[in-house]
Amino acid sequence: MAMAKIRLCVDQPLGAGQSVPLTEAQAHYLFGVMREGVGTQVLLFNGRDGEWLAEVTEAGKRKGALTCLEMTRTQSAPPDLWLLFAPVKKARTDFIVEKAVELGVSRLQPVLTDYTNSERFRRDKAEAHVREAAEQCGALILAEVEDAVPLDRLLAAWDPARRILWADEAGAGRNSAPAALLADAGPGPWAVLIGPEGGFSDAERDRLRTFDFVHPVALGPRILRAETAALAALTLWQAHRGDWR
Amino acid sequence: MAMAKIRLCVDQPLGAGQSVPLTEAQAHYLFGVMREGVGTQVLLFNGRDGEWLAEVTEAGKRKGALTCLEMTRTQSAPPDLWLLFAPVKKARTDFIVEKAVELGVSRLQPVLTDYTNSERFRRDKAEAHVREAAEQCGALILAEVEDAVPLDRLLAAWDPARRILWADEAGAGRNSAPAALLADAGPGPWAVLIGPEGGFSDAERDRLRTFDFVHPVALGPRILRAETAALAALTLWQAHRGDWR
Structure with missing residues (x-):
């Protein structure tokens, strides 16, 4: 055969x-x-x-x-990991979608933040990219793609049992090192939250820090582009809490 | 001001x-x-x-x-990390160069492998991308870009003090989980080795396994594209052995 x-x-x-x-x-x-x-x-x-x-x-x-x-x-249940991301320029958004599928994300949730570029998020296009990427990388699941929602509204209705790994570029010394945080975290579902190219506003950052389920991490001393931060945070989660162990 | x-x-x-x-x-x-x-x-x-x-x-x-x-x-000495990568399609090679700079690589070494796509590697173009990416991400160093060399020749002259983190997609159960391997590794310089889209040949894989300085790791159950594997392996190294701690 x-x-x-x-x-x-x-x-x-x-x-x-x-x-x-x-x-x-x-x-x-x-x-x-x-x-x-x-x-x-x-x-x-x-x-x-x-x-x-x-x-x-x-x-x-x-x-x-x-x-x-x-x-x-056989069909297998993948690790329960969502990606919350602010839509960026088209090519880089396409890239985030492709890489999220390769890295085993089960739900893609675009979020509208204070500094989100106003370009429209095309859910149908993203769904087509999810299928292509899944064909290519051997995934058995198809990540769900949601419509874009304001970050505020999402946080107000958030299930606190799902922790959020927040790549906070401006937090400097206040943030945890991601490997140590994830290595010590117990079981349970997570989401990764990545901002747009301009980062989060001060008001958003203050609000995010009020939630116990939000865990700010620093992704090194260089300024990562949005898609790099997404890929890096998803990688660290899979290596420590997901199916790369 | x-x-x-x-x-x-x-x-x-x-x-x-x-x-x-x-x-x-x-x-x-x-x-x-x-x-x-x-x-x-x-x-x-x-x-x-x-x-x-x-x-x-x-x-x-x-x-x-x-x-x-x-x-x-002030000028700072970055972590000593090289990236050995097989040139892939132009857009994806550009992407590897940009992301390697964001992730603090100090040397970019293109390698020619059995399944490397024959497209020529343009060192001058890669150097220009390194400068642009360093301007963008706040890096203080400029990663050196080398001319492409055959993998065989590179391995024959390799300094065994520099360990190689080898993303071996086909190794299945034989490979280490990357987070555990890197968490337990002592200090010293490393390189990450990523193959072309078709992976490594059986002969290359057999040869790589004969070197004590080569450490094969598995990057999860899905098949990662070359640039995803590069970014993931560099992320894990920085989180465990580099400047993200």
Whole structure:
């Protein structure tokens, strides 16, 4: 059996003998771009039913279908980690979404802060990036993408059982070193909070410090761009509390 | 005294009263793009003499000069961390260079591996990116950029006192968890080694495992892109052995 090299995210249920139609875009990619055809084996996942080896049974210009052969990986519950981030310039927001999926985030929550650049967050585009990144990195889950909400409103309704790892660039000596904080933290869900390029306002920083569930950390002496801070904080969480242990 | 918001990397020596000419590109940026002029205060650094507050004393269309007023930060020796990376597609290589500077790498060493994409590595372009990223992130050093060399040749001449943190995606159960490895490691210089998109060949992986100075680590259960793996490994090193503690 040849090893399946292509991995596709689908919406349909997966199970032994299940037939799965391809979207027009997937058919174009598989048969037009990759030049595959009937008999090609592909890996399928949908975020719920694990990963399945499937075989192309119908190949057309704009359509196609596969049949599930056998389960290759069972669905697993990933570490419970959210990313709260202020949308930045498009290319860097795309990058944050891609990297969050690679780093196993289960929910992407854009937040509007005092210094957030006003560019609109496109949830549908972000969802498409999540699917592509999940296909690429072998993830079994699809991170949920939420609509952007004001940070204030999010904090007012926050479940205090979910701690927030807050990358506070301006906190200097007051903040914890992230590795030590995470190494000593007990179990439970977390979120990482990253600000926009201009950081947080003084009012936001004062307010964040009033919450016991918010844990400010310093990410070193250099000024990290928003997407670097996001990737660094998610990495440290996975290494200490997530599935990199 | 207004806070200087612009930070420029220059080649000239810096010291009290020192006059520093601007390059044509810097003059264009400062006076054309940013609309600044005589009297504007700017931060200067050159990778050797700390950081200085300076004032514009001459402003022309294609030239200009500043005079150093006072030192704002003394030159500091950064943690001794190199990044060995296989050049990937241009945008992602640019990204690796930018992030390596933000994460305090002191030397960027491109390596040619069995599966390295053959695109040429432009050392001059990478050096320009290093300067831009250092201006942006507040770094005091300028990471050295080396020409690309074959991985084999680099390993044959390697100083065994510098340990290599090797992100080995295919090692599965054989590799250490990175946080635990780095938390227990003693002092001394390190390098991070990241492969190209296709990973390392079996021959390379066998050879790397023969060296006592090479420490393979697993960066979680998902397949990270090269630039994600670089950023994650550098983050973990800084958090445990570098200047994020």
